[in-house]
Amino acid sequence: MLGRAIAKSLAIQLLLVSYCVAQTVDGGPIRVGDRWSYNIKDGVTGDLKYPVTLVVIEIDQKEITTRVIGQDKRPFTIVFDPGWSRIDDGTWKHRPSELSGVRTPLEVGKEWRAEGNSMNMHSGLTFRTSAFTKVTGQERVTVPAGTFDTFRVEPMVRMTNTADQTKSSTITGVIWYAPAINRWVRRISDFRYEGRLRDSTIDELTEYSRRP
Numbered sequence: 001m002l003g004r005a006i007a008k009s010l011a012i013q014l015l016l017v018s019y020c021v022a023q024t025v026d027g028g029p030i031r032v033g034d035r036w037s038y039n040i041k042d043g044v045t046g047d048l049k050y051p052v053t054l055v056v057i058e059i060d061q062k063e064i065t066t067r068v069i070g071q072d073k074r075p076f077t078i079v080f081d082p083g084w085s086r087i088d089d090g091t092w093k094h095r096p097s098e099l100s101g102v103r104t105p106l107e108v109g110k111e112w113r114a115e116g117n118s119m120n121m122h123s124g125l126t127f128r129t130s131a132f133t134k135v136t137g138q139e140r141v142t143v144p145a146g147t148f149d150t151f152r153v154e155p156m157v158r159m160t161n162t163a164d165q166t167k168s169s170t171i172t173g174v175i176w177y178a179p180a181i182n183r184w185v186r187r188i189s190d191f192r193y194e195g196r197l198r199d200s201t202i203d204e205l206t207e208y209s210r211r212p
Contacts, residue, residue, distance in 0.1 A: 025149070025180040030064060032056050033211040036183050039144070043188060043200025051206065054078070063087060084183065094118045099131035099157050100189075102177050106151040110135045118159060127159040141176045141185055145205040148178040148185045169193045181208055 037053040050071050057077075058065040064080040079088040085101030087094055099114045111134040118127040133155040141150050153175040161167040173189040184203070191199040 027178075027180045027182040027210065030056060030059055030182050031211040032059060034182075034209070036181070036208045037145075037206045038203045039206055041202040041204065043190065043202045046202075049201070091122060092118055092120055094129065099129055099133075100155045100171060100173075102133075102151075102153050102175065104179070106135050106153065106177065106179070108135055108137055108151070126162045128162055129157060129159050131155060131157040139176060141178075143185045143204045143206075145185065145207050148176075148180060150176040150178045150185060153177055167194065169198075181205075181210070183208075 033056060035053055035055040037051065039051050040049045041047060042049055050073075052068060052070040054066045054068055056064060057067050062081065064082065064084070066078050066080065067075055068078050069075050076090055078086060078090075081087055081097040081101060083097075083101035083103050085094070085097035085099055086092065087097050092098070095117050096114075097116065098118065099116055103110075103112055111132070113133075114131050116129045118129050119125070120127075133153060135151050136154050137152040139150055139152050141148055155171075155173060155175065157171045159169050159171075170192045171189060172192075173187060175184045176186040177184045183205075185205040187203040189201050189203075190197060
């Protein structure tokens, strides 16, 4: 009995150690050629909307430039900041960014606030953007690409029309960010305009590859 108790105790300790180590795995720097593929689903019905793949084509200390390939869509470019907040996607320009990404290194309880400006390049409308983000936990998550140790990050972004401050939209969600791959493996995003839910999406990682 004593031997079994000791063995069980050691097994639990080893599991806890391996879990903690996995949580802090660093995937190394992002490199040109790294790619991540996702299924984008409707967050309300669960139906598949489309698959998408992002490939890093250029990177510096301030920006990650990606080529985005989606089914039945022509490839296009999205520029992100180092925390995966969009800077420019061809429709929107954000300064400094859209503020919905992460700020590494992550730890439970970490939180941050930020403000910026956004412009729709088609309509010319401008918006004042404010965001609050908090790291609320650590979770092991299974998606089509595998099982990953992640940080649960919960952003809330509010965009207010500068020409009419009675009109605003809010984006809330959850990001399960895996340090081992330098990106999220699952993300839920809910978009509300004037208080009503207008869109909801779920991104799930299906595969990825990293340049050595």
